[in-house]
Amino acid sequence: RQGKTMLDRRTRTVRRVLRAAGWLLLRLLARPTITGREHLSAPGPVIYAANHASTFDALLLFVLLPRDTVFVGPGDFPLLWPGNWVVRHAGLILMKRGAVDREGLRQMLAHLQGGGRLGIFPEGGTWEKPIDHVKSGAAYLSQAAGARIVPMAFGGTYQVWRRMFLLRFPRVTVTIGPSLPPVPASGDRQQRQ
Numbered sequence: 001r002q003g004k005t006m007l008d009r010r011t012r013t014v015r016r017v018l019r020a021a022g023w024l025l026l027r028l029l030a031r032p033t034i035t036g037r038e039h040l041s042a043p044g045p046v047i048y049a050a051n052h053a054s055t056f057d058a059l060l061l062f063v064l065l066p067r068d069t070v071f072v073g074p075g076d077f078p079l080l081w082p083g084n085w086v087v088r089h090a091g092l093i094l095m096k097r098g099a100v101d102r103e104g105l106r107q108m109l110a111h112l113q114g115g116g117r118l119g120i121f122p123e124g125g126t127w128e129k130p131i132d133h134v135k136s137g138a139a140y141l142s143q144a145a146g147a148r149i150v151p152m153a154f155g156g157t158y159q160v161w162r163r164m165f166l167l168r169f170p171r172v173t174v175t176i177g178p179s180l181p182p183v184p185a186s187g188d189r190q191q192r193q
Contacts, residue, residue, distance in 0.1 A: 007068065011091040015067065018090060022063040026172075029164040036176030040066060045112040045145050046179065049138050050152035052121035056160045060174060061119045061152075062090075069117040072108065105137065112145035139183045148179040 007015070026032055040048075048065055050057060061071060073092035086092075093111070095104040108118055122138040142149050155173035163170040 007070070007091050012067075015062075015090055018086065019063055019067075022059050025164075026059070026063060029167070029169065030160065030172045031169050032172045032174065034064070034174040034176070036174075036178075037064075039150055039176045039178050040064065042148055042150050042179045044115040044117045045147035046117050047112070047138055047142055047147050047149045048117065048119045048152060049122050049149050050119075051154055052123045053154065054157040054160055056157045056172075057121065057154050060154055060157070060172070064174065064176075065119050066117055069119045070111050071119045072104070072121075105141075108137075108141055109144055112141060112147045118147070142183040143185060146182045148182060150179045151177040153177075 048061065048069065050061060058071075058073075061069075065071075071090070071092050072095050074094065093104055093107045095101050108120075112118055118141070120138060138149060141147060153173075153175040155175075156171050160170050160172060
């Protein structure tokens with residue numbers, strides 16, 4: 001497994017460079033509007049949960065969330081460059097979607113139980129899906145680790161890469177809500193979800 005929850009010196013350096021490049025790209029080629037930034041400083045354990053319509057969403061999470069946040073990424077299919085390089089060198093926990101990935105869940109839970117911060121996309125992927133098509137993993141992790149959930153909504157990110165590189169300077173919105181309390185214990189999976 002290539003995902004790691006420990007952010008060693010090399011990983012922190014890679015993240016600093018990627019974060020600076022991401023901010024530069026965002027500021028030069030898009031028109032971002034970000035509201036609710038004050039909610040990002042929630043103490044751990046905390047789960048930052050965002051909608052996911054584009055690979056650009058991952059860049060937004062990466063540049064906005066606190067530096068010590070550990071991100072969850074795809075571990076079930078190969079990415080193209082530069083995504084594959086980022087996944088290998090930025091300290092992500094890799095998840096295999098479509099089935100229960102016990103090792104990935106174990107890593108996320110251990111990170112949260114240690115008071116950590118976790119950035120995830122509860123929908124699991126960028127394919128078109130209804131707004132309520134979320135996996136139950138975020139609720140499970142919140143419940144098991146007593147972690148608060150900070151909801152995040154991204155707008156204008158679908159096909160944003162193309163518009164950016166055509167120098168159309170697309171509007172991108174980020175709305176960050178106040179943290180929600182940990183999901184209460186429930187034996188009913190449907191209710192938890």
